[in-house]
Amino acid sequence: MNVTIRPLSDTDIEDITRIDEKVGGVYRPDFWEDRVAYYLRRDPESSRVALVGDQVVGFMLGDIRGGEFGLEDRSGWIERFGVDPDHRGKGIARQLFDALAAHFAGTGAKTLRTFVDASQADNAKFLAALGFVPSRLTALEKTL
Amino acid sequence: MNLETTNLPKKYEDAIAHWVKHNFQDLPILDKYWDKHFPADDKFCLCAKMDLSTSRTQELGDHAGAPKAEDPSELSEEQARQILGIIRAQASTEFGSIQQHQVTIDRSPSDQDKFWILRVMAEELRHGYQMFHMLTSRNWDKLSGGVKTEDMVEDVLQMETGTHVLEAFNLPYDSFVDNVVFSGVIDRVGKYQLTMQKVCAYRPFAQSMAPMLREEAFHLAAGVVPMRRWLEAAAQGDGFITPKQIQQSLNKWIPRGLEMFGDERGGEKNMKLGFKDMKNGEAQLKYWNEVAKLLHDLNLRFLRARFPTKSPADVDRLLAAILRERTTIEGTQYDEILKMPHREFFRRRGEPAFRLVSVEGDPFTDVEEYVRHLAAVLPPAYLASRDMMQYRDLIRRVSGGEVTKEEAAMKSPVMKRRAESVCPCSKGVRWVDTDEAGAVEKLPKLAANEPPTSTSGPGGPTYHAP
Numbered sequence: 323m324n325v326t327i328r329p330l331s332d333t334d335i336e337d338i339t340r341i342d343e344k345v346g347g348v349y350r351p352d353f354w355e356d357r358v359a360y361y362l363r364r365d366p367e368s369s370r371v372a373l374v375g376d377q378v379v380g381f382m383l384g385d386i387r388g389g390e391f392g393l394e395d396r397s398g399w400i401e402r403f404g405v406d407p408d409h410r411g412k413g414i415a416r417q418l419f420d421a422l423a424a425h426f427a428g429t430g431a432k433t434l435r436t437f438v439d440a441s442q443a444d445n446a447k448f449l450a451a452l453g454f455v456p457s458r459l460t461a462l463e464k465t466l
Numbered sequence: 467m468n469l470e471t472t473n474l475p476k477k478y479e480d481a482i483a484h485w486v487k488h489n490f491q492d493l494p495i496l497d498k499y500w501d502k503h504f505p506a507d508d509k510f511c512l513c514a515k516m517d518l519s520t521s522r523t524q525e526l527g528d529h530a531g532a533p534k535a536e537d538p539s540e541l542s543e544e545q546a547r548q549i550l551g552i553i554r555a556q557a558s559t560e561f562g563s564i565q566q567h568q569v570t571i572d573r574s575p576s577d578q579d580k581f582w583i584l585r586v587m588a589e590e591l592r593h594g595y596q597m598f599h600m601l602t603s604r605n606w607d608k609l610s611g612g613v614k615t616e617d618m619v620e621d622v623l624q625m626e627t628g629t630h631v632l633e634a635f636n637l638p639y640d641s642f643v644d645n646v647v648f649s650g651v652i653d654r655v656g657k658y659q660l661t662m663q664k665v666c667a668y669r670p671f672a673q674s675m676a677p678m679l680r681e682e683a684f685h686l687a688a689g690v691v692p693m694r695r696w697l698e699a700a701a702q703g704d705g706f707i708t709p710k711q712i713q714q715s716l717n718k719w720i721p722r723g724l725e726m727f728g729d730e731r732g733g734e735k736n737m738k739l740g741f742k743d744m745k746n747g748e749a750q751l752k753y754w755n756e757v758a759k760l761l762h763d764l765n766l767r768f769l770r771a772r773f774p775t776k777s778p779a780d781v782d783r784l785l786a787a788i789l790r791e792r793t794t795i796e797g798t799q800y801d802e803i804l805k806m807p808h809r810e811f812f813r814r815r816g817e818p819a820f821r822l823v824s825v826e827g828d829p830f831t832d833v834e835e836y837v838r839h840l841a842a843v844l845p846p847a848y849l850a851s852r853d854m855m856q857y858r859d860l861i862r863r864v865s866g867g868e869v870t871k872e873e874a875a876m877k878s879p880v881m882k883r884r885a886e887s888v889c890p891c892s893k894g895v896r897w898v899d900t901d902e903a904g905a906v907e908k909l910p911k912l913a914a915n916e917p918p919t920s921t922s923g924p925g926g927p928t929y930h931a932p
Contacts, residue, residue, distance in 0.1 A: 332650075332686040333756060335694070336763035340778060349774075351698070351767060355691045363507060363585075363684035367467070387506075428519075429467065 323374060325414055327421045330361055330369035330383065337371070337378035341404045357383065357402070368398070370421050372405075372414045380405040382418035386429055391459055393435075398426030400436040419452055437461055467676050468518040471511065474595065478602055478619060482512075482595060485623050490564050490591060492571060496584040503581040510588050514599035515677035516670070525665045527740030534669035534740075538606050541668060545739055546609035549668050550618070552741065553600050555631045557622045559656065560594030562635030563587070565627050566648065573642040575707070582688040583645050586653070589681040594622070596674050604670070628852075633814070634722035640715075640847035643707065646696075647715040650689025651757060655726040657682050658749050659742075667740030690760065694767045700802075701771035709768065709802045714845040716804065717825055720757065721812040724750055730817040754809065761804045772798060812840065814857060820864045820871045833865035 339354045361369040361383045372380035382403040388396035400422065405414050423434060436454065438446045473479065486493055500509060524532050535541050541549065564587045571587075574580035601618050610618065628636050634652050639645060660679045666672040696707040727733075733746035744752075762785075769781045773796070776784070784795060785803065792800050808827035810818035822830035825843045830836040837858055841849055848854060860874045869877075 329683075331683065332690045333760055333763065335690065336766055343778065349770065349778075351694065351770070355694055359582075359684065359687040359691050362687045363504065365680060366683035367680065 323412060325379075325412070325417055326373045327370050327417055328373065329366040330358065330371055330381070331366070332358065332362060334358065334371050334378055334381065338381050338404070341378070341381065341406050344407055345404055361385065367425050368422065370418050370425075372418050374409065379409040380414040380418055382415070382422055384422050384426070386426060386431055393459075395433065396429070396431050397433045397435045398422065398429075398431040400434060415448060416452070467680075469677060470516045470518050471513045472516065472599065472603075473513055474598055474602055477616075478598055481619065481623060482591075482598070485561070486591070489561070490568060490587060492568065492584055493588060493591070496581065496588055499581060503578070504585065510585070510592075512588075512592055512595055514596045514603075514674070515592075516673040517676040518673070520664075520669060520673040520676070522669065524667045524740045526737060526743055527667060528738050529667065529740060534667050534672065536669050538604050538609050538668075541609065543609060545668070545741075546606070547611075548736070548739055548741060549666075549671060550606065550610060552663070553597050553671070554618065554622065556659075557594050557597035558625055558631040559635055560590045560597065561622060562625065562627065562630040562632075563590050563648070563652070564594075566635065566637070566639050567645055569627075570639040570642050570645055574645070575642065579642070579646070579692050582684075582692075583649065586649055586685045586688050589685065592681070593678050596678060598622075600671060600674065632722075632726055634719065634726055637718070637722065637848075637853055638851065640845050641711075643711055643715045643845075644718075646689050646692045647712065647719055648689070649685055650693060650760065651716065651719045651723050652726070653682060653685040653689065654757065655723045655753060657686065658727070658753050662742040662744050662749060665740065665743045690764075693764055697764055697768040698771040701768045709804060711845070713801075713804055714843065714848075716761070717807045717812065717843050718845055718848055720807050721814075723753070723757075724809060725813065725815040727753065729815070754806070758806050761806060765803050768802070768804075769798065807843075812844075814860070815875050819875050820861055822861075822865070833862055836861070 335351075335354055335358045338358065339349070339351050342354065343349045364385050368385050369383040370381070371378045380403070382400060384398060384400045386396050386398055388394055400419070403415060403418065426434060434454070435457065436449060438449055438454075440446070474482070496510065500507075522534055524530050524534050535545070538546055567583055567587050571580060571583055574583065598619055601615055606615060606618075625631075627638055630636050634648075634655075639648070657679065660675045660682060664672055664675045664679075666675070693712060696712065697709060699706070700708050727750040728746040730747040730750060733742065733744070733749070736742040737745060742749075765785050766778075766781060769785055770776070770778070773781060773784070784798070788795050788798060788800055788803050789805075794800065805826070807825045808823055810821050810823040810827070811825045813819050813821065813823075822833060822836040824830065824836075824839055830839065840854075840858075844854070856877075860869070860877060863869045864871055864874050
C-alpha cells in the first residue's frame with residue numbers, strides 16, 4: 323500500500339469530516355471548516371494528511387507556538403489526528419507524525435507537545451509509542 | 467523554511483502606500499481588528515520574505531544540475547525576458563485582485579467573510595510587494611530592453627481592472643459571491659503557479675514561492691468555507707445565496723482560471739529554461755480535477771444539510787443518481803447540484819478558444835443560440851458588462867468569418883497602456899511621463915500583447931510569458 327503524505331489543503335475538509343464521523347459517529351462539518359481554516363492560516367505545512375491513491379485516509383493537525391504556559395521556546399504542537407478505521411494498523415499515523423516532526427525540527431523547534439484525554443487509552447498508547455513522556459506541566463481545570 | 471524578511475527602498479514603499487490609499491482603503495480596518503478575527507496569528511507584515519533553504523541547484527531543464535542564477539547578470543537574454551514576463555504577470559495578478567475585491571467587499575454577509583477576504587487582500591498586497599522586490603533588489607538594466615526598474619514598477623501600479631495582464635483580473639465583481647468564488651477558483655490557479663515555480667532556475671524567484679504558498683493556502687479556504695456555509699443555508703431553505711448563483715459565478719470564473727495556465731499545448735519553454743516543472747496542459751488538468759473534487763464536496767455538504775438523517779453512503783448514492791439521471795430526485799433538482807462547466811465552454815484563449823460549446827459540453831451551430839445560452843448560465847449582472855459585450859461581438863465576428871479565433875484571442879483583454887494615470891494625484895506613484903515621445907515603446911517587449919511564439923500555440927498573454 324502506497325501512502326502519500328502532504329500538507330493540509332482546503333479540499334481536505336470533507337474527507338477529514340468524514341473520517342471524524344466514522345471514528346466518533348457525529349457529523350461536524352462546521353467544526354472542521356473552522357479548524358481547517360485555522361490551521362491553514364497558521365501554517366499548512368504544520369498539518370498533514372495521508373492519502374492512499376487520491377483518498378485522504380488520515381490527518382494530523384499541528385502548530386508551532388511559543389510564549390504559552392511559561393514555555394518561551396517555540397514548540398511543535400500536535401493537536402488533532404485521526405485515521406480512517408478502514409486503514410488502521412498500517413502505520414499511517416506514524417508516517418504523519420514523522421513528517422510533522424521533521425517539519426517542526428526544520429523550523430528550529432526543540433520539543434513536541436500534545437495533550438491526551440486520559441479516557442482515550444489508544445491515543446495515549448500511540449503517543450507513548452512515538453516517544454512522548456509526561457511533561458512537567460500538568461493540565462488543570464475547574465468547573466464553573 | 468528558513469525565512470529572511472526585507473523591505474523595498476523608500477521610494478517604492480511610498481509608491482505602494484500611495485497605491486493603497488487609492489485602491490485598498492480598508493487596509494487600516496484590517497489592522498485595527500486583526501486581533502479580534504485572527505487572535506494568536508502574527509500581525510500582517512508588508513515585507514518581502516525569502517526562503518533561504520531553497521535549493522541552489524537547478525532541478526530540471528536544459529541545465530539541470532547546474533547552479534541556479536542568483537543575479538540577473540547570470541541569466542541569458544531569453545531567460546531574463548521570460549522571468550521578467552513572469553514577474554510582471556504575477557505582480558499584475560496580485561494588485562489586480564485587490565482592486566477587484568475592494569469594489570464589493572462591503573457587501574459581505576458577515577464580518578467573518580469580510581475579514582477573511584481583507585486578509586486575503588493584504589497578503590496579495592504582500593505578494594505584489596514581493597514581486598517588486600524581485601525587480602528592485604537586483605539590476606536588470608542590461609536585460610530589460612532599456613526599461614528602468616522604476617518604469618517596470620510603475621507599469622504595474624498604473625494597471626486597473628480592465629488593463630491587467632490576465633483576463634481573470636480584468637473582470638469586475640458583480641457581488642460578494644464573486645469575492646468568494648474568485649478566492650476558491652482563481653486563487654487556486656495561483657497555488658499551482660507558485661508550486662510549479664518553486665523549482666525556478668532564478669533562485670531569488672524560487673525563494674519567494676514557499677512563503678507565498680503558505681499564505682495562499684488560507685486564501686483558498688476563504689473561498690471554500692463560505693461556499694460550504696452558503697450551500698448549507700440554501701439546503702435548509704434559505705434562498706438568499708442559492709446554488710444557482712454560485713453555479714453562475716463558477717461558470718464566469720472557471721473558464722478564465724483554465725486560461726491562466728496558458729495555451730494547453732504550451733509550456734515546454736518554461737520547463738527547458740528550468741522555470742516551472744509542469745507543462746500548461748498537465749497543470750491545467752490537475753487544476754481541473756481539483757476543482758471538480760471541490761464541487762463534489764460542496765454538493766455533499768449541500769445534500770447532507772438537506773437530508774440530515776441520511777447516511778454518508780446514501781448521500782453519495784443520491785448525488786450520483788441526480789447527476790446520472792439529470793432530474794429531480796427526492797425533491798432535489800438537478801440544477802441545485804454544482805457542476806464543472808465543460809472545458810471548452812466560454813473560452814477565448816487556448817486550444818478551444820471561441821468554440822460554441824455549452825456549459826455541459828453540447829455543441830452549438832447557431833451563434834445567436836449560443837449567445838442566448840450564455841445569457842442563461844452566467845450571472846445576470848455580468849451580462850451587462852463591457853467584457854460580455856466585447857465577447858459577444860467577437861464570437862459573432864468569429865462565427866461570421868470576419869476574424870480568426872487567433873485574432874479574436876488577441877483582442878481581449880485590451881492591452882492598452884493609459885495615457886493618464888488612474889490617480890489624479892499620482893505624482894507620488896508615477897515616474898513615467900507617457901506624453902514623452904516613445905514612452906510606450908520603452909515598455910519591455912514582453913509587456914506587449916504579442917502573438918505567441920511557435921512553442922506556445924495560439925493565445926494571448928498567460929500567467930507566464932508564453
